[in-house]
Amino acid sequence: MVQRERKPSSRPLVLVGNPGPEHVGNHLRNAAETLNMPVRLCNSDQAYRGWPPVAKFNWWLRSHRPTRLNAFGRDVIRECAETRAGFLLATGLAPLDAEALHSAGRSAVVRMNFLTDDPWNSSHRASWFMRALPRYDVVFSPRRANLEDLRRAGCDKVIYLPFAYEPAIHFPEAPAGPQEQEKYASDVVFAGGADAERVPYLAALIQAGVRVGLYGGYWGRYPETRAFDRGLASSGALRKAVGAARIALCLVRRANRDGHAMRTYELAAMGACILAEDTEEHREILGAEGVSAVYFRSIPEMLERVRELLRDAAWRNRLASAVRTRICSEGNTYRDRLDTMLRFAQGERTQ
Numbered sequence: 001m002v003q004r005e006r007k008p009s010s011r012p013l014v015l016v017g018n019p020g021p022e023h024v025g026n027h028l029r030n031a032a033e034t035l036n037m038p039v040r041l042c043n044s045d046q047a048y049r050g051w052p053p054v055a056k057f058n059w060w061l062r063s064h065r066p067t068r069l070n071a072f073g074r075d076v077i078r079e080c081a082e083t084r085a086g087f088l089l090a091t092g093l094a095p096l097d098a099e100a101l102h103s104a105g106r107s108a109v110v111r112m113n114f115l116t117d118d119p120w121n122s123s124h125r126a127s128w129f130m131r132a133l134p135r136y137d138v139v140f141s142p143r144r145a146n147l148e149d150l151r152r153a154g155c156d157k158v159i160y161l162p163f164a165y166e167p168a169i170h171f172p173e174a175p176a177g178p179q180e181q182e183k184y185a186s187d188v189v190f191a192g193g194a195d196a197e198r199v200p201y202l203a204a205l206i207q208a209g210v211r212v213g214l215y216g217g218y219w220g221r222y223p224e225t226r227a228f229d230r231g232l233a234s235s236g237a238l239r240k241a242v243g244a245a246r247i248a249l250c251l252v253r254r255a256n257r258d259g260h261a262m263r264t265y266e267l268a269a270m271g272a273c274i275l276a277e278d279t280e281e282h283r284e285i286l287g288a289e290g291v292s293a294v295y296f297r298s299i300p301e302m303l304e305r306v307r308e309l310l311r312d313a314a315w316r317n318r319l320a321s322a323v324r325t326r327i328c329s330e331g332n333t334y335r336d337r338l339d340t341m342l343r344f345a346q347g348e349r350t351q
Contacts, residue, residue, distance in 0.1 A: 011086025012038035013342075014079050014109075016094045019043050021235055024091045024116055024262070027166040027334040034335050035342075040079055047072035047095035064126040066095040073100030080109050087345050089338075090136075092116035093129050101135035110345040114161070114337075115141045118256045120149060138344050144281065145257035159344065162285065163262045164334045165269040165327065172271035172324070173239035181244055184237075186213030187310060188275070189245035191238055191263060194218035198251055199225060204299045205249075210306060213241055239270055246316060247309050248272035249302075252279060260285055268327035273316040275305055285327075292322035 013032050017025020019041055032039035048055060050067030058065040066072065072095050080088060088104050089112045090096055104111050113136045117124050133139065134154030140161040141147060150158045175181040187210045190202060194217060203224035205212050212228045215238060219229035233241060242248055248267045252258035259281030267274050268286065276282045278295035286293035294309060296302040309316055 012040065012083045013087045013089060014076065014083065014085045015039060015041040015089050015091070016044055016076060016096060017041065017091035018045060021169065024114065024163075024334070027164070027169075028089065028091065028114070028338055030166060030168065031333070031335040031338040035339065037342075038083070040083055040085075042072075042076050042079055044072075044091075044095055046075070063128060064093075064124065065128055069095050069097055069128065070099075073097055073103075076100060077103045077107075080104055080107060085109055087342065088112065089114065089341065093119060093124055093126060096132060097128050098132045098135050101132055105135065105137075110138070111136045112138045112140065112341055112345055114341070115139055115146075115150075116163075116262075118143060118146050118258075120146060120257075121253075121255045123255060138341070140341060140344075143257055143259055145259065157344075161337060161340060162260065162281070162332075163265050164332050164337045165265040166334055167269070167328075169235045170266045170269035171239065172243060173236070174243040175240045180240060184213070184241045184244035185211070186241070186245045187211040188247045188249050188306060189213040189215070189241050189272075190249040190251070191215040191233065191241070192251065192261075194222060194225065195253060195255070197254055201249070201251060201299060201302060202228070204303060205306065208303055208306075210310075213245060215241060242267065242270045242272045246273065246313075247275050247306060250274050250276040250282070252277050252282075265327055265332055268323045269332075271320050271324045273309065273320045274323055275302070275309065286323055287326050290319075292319060292326050294319065 015025055015029055019026050025041060029039055029041045047066035047068045055067045058067050077100055088109045091114050101111050119129055138157045139150055139155045140159050142161060142163045144160055147158050175184050188205055199222050202212060213230055214225055214228045215230050215233040219225045250264055250267055252261050259279045264285055274293045276286060276293050276295055278297045289295055294305050296305050
């Protein structure tokens with residue numbers, strides 16, 4: 001797909017997010033650079049640093065409050081002022097309170113949030129963040145399920161914008177030689193945290209004799225999955241794990257009210273044969289049943305689909321090729337998403 005070149009902006013972008021290579025904040029920083037836009041990334045992890053007992057007190061007894069919430073907000077406002085930023089883009093439940101966002105607005109900075117998590121998820125819910133939400137000029141949500149909730153919470157402009165993939169990270173990569181092939185091989189690979197709601201799916205596959213590869217946090221906590229826990233994976237290791245797997249399982253987070261996940265796009269771009277939880281968004285993104293992905297609505301149906309796919313290597317290869325072509329030819333990179341956000345933001349500036 002031919003990308004339109006954006007002229008360098010005279011007003012830089014300040015990002016608030018995690019700079020880790022697998023995080024959306026880093027993907028958006030890379031996207032800004034490819035759009036020839038001056039960008040600064042403020043590491044949101046800095047807001048949570050502090051003496052551990054105080055940090056735990058703030059997290060558990062003060063509504064998931066970052067220890068340095070006020071100080072971090074001042075740092076971000078200072079960054080906006082020093083760079084003469086035109087745009088502030090926060091990712092997820094960013095550690096910016098209502099006062100910091102109000103200060104940014106006084107400086108004619110367009111305030112945006114790409115809301116990677118659902119703030120009504122009990123694991124994330126924070127009163128300080130809910131007070132800050134209406135201060136954003138535009139909130140982009142990758143889940144349709146919370147759009148009306150965001151409007152009722154006072155957000156003036158709410159827009160559905162799906163996740164995406166980063167071409168420099170999410171691409172097919174086979175293991176290098178027989179030793180790596182054996183290391184990463186699996187019938188079904190799953191990459192993601194061990195949420196309690198996910199354990200029954202993986203446990204059912206294991207009990208059925210399927211060779212499972214689990215990457216992500218906390219799978220070792222559960223006796224059903226402990227022996228298949230392969231730990232956290234770097235981006236390169238995950239590509240090889242997907243390349244060595246026959247099937248990649250794609251689950252959403254129900255507590256997050258997800259219709260799709262970051263991994264939806266990433267697996268497709270890495271050339272996986274995707275077996276996905278059946279949602280309206282998954283079908284919209286990944287395409288027709290049996291053509292570019294396979295879907296399931298229950299554990300028994302998942303097991304049956306796995307058996308069908310494992311019996312048919314040619315079908316798996318067709319699915320993997322079709323879904324990668326679909327995702328990688330339709331403008332689904334984080335550069336595309338940032339371009340969309342900036343176009344909305346520029347509309348806000350002209351009003």
